[in-house]
Amino acid sequence: MFKFVVNRLLYTVLVLIAVGFVIFTLLYLSPDNPAQFKLGNTASASDIEYLNHLWGLDRPYLVQLWDFMYHAFIRFDFGDSWQYSAPIWPELFSRIPRTLLINLLALLMNAPIGIFLGIFAGLHGGKWQDSVVMIICMILVSVPGFWLALMCISLFCVKLGWLPVFGIETWKGYVLPIITGALGGIAMNARQVRSAILEVFREDYITTARAKGVPEHTVTYSHMLPNALMPIITSFSGAIAHLIGGSAITENIFSIPGVGSYMLTASQTRDYPVVRATAVFMCAFTTLVMLVTDLVYGFIDPRIKAAYASGKRK
Amino acid sequence: MAKDIKRVSAQQRKDYMRVYGNRKKSSLHDTYAEKADKPFLEVKDLEVIYTSNKQIVKAVNGVSFQLKRGESLALVGETGAGKTTICRSILRILADPPAKMTGGDIWMDGVNLTDLSEEEMLEVRGAKIAMIFQDPMTALNPSMQVGKQIIEGLMLHNDYTPAQAEERAKEMFEMVGIAPNRMVEYPFEFSGGMKQRVVIAMALACNPVVLLADEPTTALDVTIQAQVMDLIRELRNKLNTAMVLVTHDLGVVAQNCDNVAIVYSGQIIEYGSKESIFLHPTHPYTIGLFGALPNMNDNSERLTPIAGTMPDPTRLPDGCAFAPRCPHATDACRTGVIPEKEIAPGHKIRCIMRDKEA
Numbered sequence: 001m002f003k004f005v006v007n008r009l010l011y012t013v014l015v016l017i018a019v020g021f022v023i024f025t026l027l028y029l030s031p032d033n034p035a036q037f038k039l040g041n042t043a044s045a046s047d048i049e050y051l052n053h054l055w056g057l058d059r060p061y062l063v064q065l066w067d068f069m070y071h072a073f074i075r076f077d078f079g080d081s082w083q084y085s086a087p088i089w090p091e092l093f094s095r096i097p098r099t100l101l102i103n104l105l106a107l108l109m110n111a112p113i114g115i116f117l118g119i120f121a122g123l124h125g126g127k128w129q130d131s132v133v134m135i136i137c138m139i140l141v142s143v144p145g146f147w148l149a150l151m152c153i154s155l156f157c158v159k160l161g162w163l164p165v166f167g168i169e170t171w172k173g174y175v176l177p178i179i180t181g182a183l184g185g186i187a188m189n190a191r192q193v194r195s196a197i198l199e200v201f202r203e204d205y206i207t208t209a210r211a212k213g214v215p216e217h218t219v220t221y222s223h224m225l226p227n228a229l230m231p232i233i234t235s236f237s238g239a240i241a242h243l244i245g246g247s248a249i250t251e252n253i254f255s256i257p258g259v260g261s262y263m264l265t266a267s268q269t270r271d272y273p274v275v276r277a278t279a280v281f282m283c284a285f286t287t288l289v290m291l292v293t294d295l296v297y298g299f300i301d302p303r304i305k306a307a308y309a310s311g312k313r314k
Numbered sequence: 315m316a317k318d319i320k321r322v323s324a325q326q327r328k329d330y331m332r333v334y335g336n337r338k339k340s341s342l343h344d345t346y347a348e349k350a351d352k353p354f355l356e357v358k359d360l361e362v363i364y365t366s367n368k369q370i371v372k373a374v375n376g377v378s379f380q381l382k383r384g385e386s387l388a389l390v391g392e393t394g395a396g397k398t399t400i401c402r403s404i405l406r407i408l409a410d411p412p413a414k415m416t417g418g419d420i421w422m423d424g425v426n427l428t429d430l431s432e433e434e435m436l437e438v439r440g441a442k443i444a445m446i447f448q449d450p451m452t453a454l455n456p457s458m459q460v461g462k463q464i465i466e467g468l469m470l471h472n473d474y475t476p477a478q479a480e481e482r483a484k485e486m487f488e489m490v491g492i493a494p495n496r497m498v499e500y501p502f503e504f505s506g507g508m509k510q511r512v513v514i515a516m517a518l519a520c521n522p523v524v525l526l527a528d529e530p531t532t533a534l535d536v537t538i539q540a541q542v543m544d545l546i547r548e549l550r551n552k553l554n555t556a557m558v559l560v561t562h563d564l565g566v567v568a569q570n571c572d573n574v575a576i577v578y579s580g581q582i583i584e585y586g587s588k589e590s591i592f593l594h595p596t597h598p599y600t601i602g603l604f605g606a607l608p609n610m611n612d613n614s615e616r617l618t619p620i621a622g623t624m625p626d627p628t629r630l631p632d633g634c635a636f637a638p639r640c641p642h643a644t645d646a647c648r649t650g651v652i653p654e655k656e657i658a659p660g661h662k663i664r665c666i667m668r669d670k671e672a
Contacts, residue, residue: 202409204452210407211447212467212516213439216432222466226457302457302500 110185118193140187461497586661
């Protein structure tokens, strides 16, 4: 088990380095001129040249790449923001808790609610309860997240005045970002759980359990659910990636100073060091959450648990 | 061990009172000895249909049989004849929809199981009537330790503490020849034959009075088949359990059963003691079944299969369902209902032609 975690962590580091390389290269290849962005259209050629020299953009690709990789992954220093000429780390650090809070709470919300709705729909397969849940889920999955967020703002913040339109002065500011972040995941999870339950429903071991005289609710929770959860957890990590990617948009709509909005603004102003830092951070967060889901997966599926504890096998 | 049996039987008495105590049935006052001779399980005119795409499939059409304590009955027939459906309807675990029991009664020990509520049925399943399934590969919950799967049933039907249940589960494991320390393992860590042993241990853990064995050896290879059947026989003798054995294998029937019912298109077309069926098969279908068996003393190059296939269960023919494949069929066979006739004591067939000859 310990060995597995260490292996996965090493693997995560490799993934991060690869991400750093890809991001850097893509930004290097982009035809934009960051100095022009910073200085505006009236900037003189010599000013632009000066900035390019200051930022090291006049050096060869490999030198720049090494410089970035060395500082980012060995010194853990992402440098200064070009736009604000201030170090990135303190700014990023102050933003991380907000993003983590929103994403983790959204995740914690969408797993239980989605699973519950999925079980409910699956057990009533084909009946009206199933149709109602599935239609709602279909709407939630297909409606774009930002549109849903805007509609929520206009209903709860503008019309009803229950929640602030933007800002995070009180906890109320976090309510809508979390809910709109979770809704899509809830719908996705519910659909997946439902189909898994329907699949498990006709398995022989369910009949075995019934033939033993096991009451129906125990059949559902201790025989169907653990087996139905296995495929769900795999899809769960996909939902995480989706959620984190979406947080850039959510944070922007709700004007929350988190990592997502930092990244979005930075890419609009061609603030490459910030883009690189936030991308690496988001990637690290995603892979870590995926590691956790893999561990949970192993906890539920005895075959994988046995593989973790290999060596002990008979 | 002796103490254990006593405890279980006291428990069974209690179960009995709990389930049947408030019913005005004379069986409650029957003595054990009296009961031993009476049919313990009686299936009467069982009818089951499956509905699929608005089509009605008549899977079981008026099946009746009886079983005394400790007795064993074989249900023999082709795939799709309705044997498994019969077993599942006794336990009332048919998947509904699409299956539905449309008629008939199932009497067990003076109680009509079809009248019981779902809660009362829970007390019967696994405790009084247990079932062994066809495919051990899929019959066990893959994410639950095998020991827990046995303990679960034990805890439901007995007043055991968890420790007692575990003790009993260990005993069952020893009985079926698996080291008790493997109780904490998961089904994927067992071979097919071992899994079937676990399934058997699970079925017999609560000392059921009736065991429904649905092709318990079909998925296993021949040597394991023999072991598994020996094991079932041994445990049944120990616990005096009656058995309904579903099988295609006439060899297994010969070794394990007292009576044989030949099932065709959801009907018992021939019923009798093992001896009468094996020595005097009378229904043309039964004769055909034996004709399809290899014979060691015979030098014929080819076996004789029964021509044709079973009729489409959505459109069963009038009269005898076997008539379209039967070499002796006449016009009389294709109309009306074929009645059951007793051609020798305890030997019944549904065939008007052979019935005349006899």
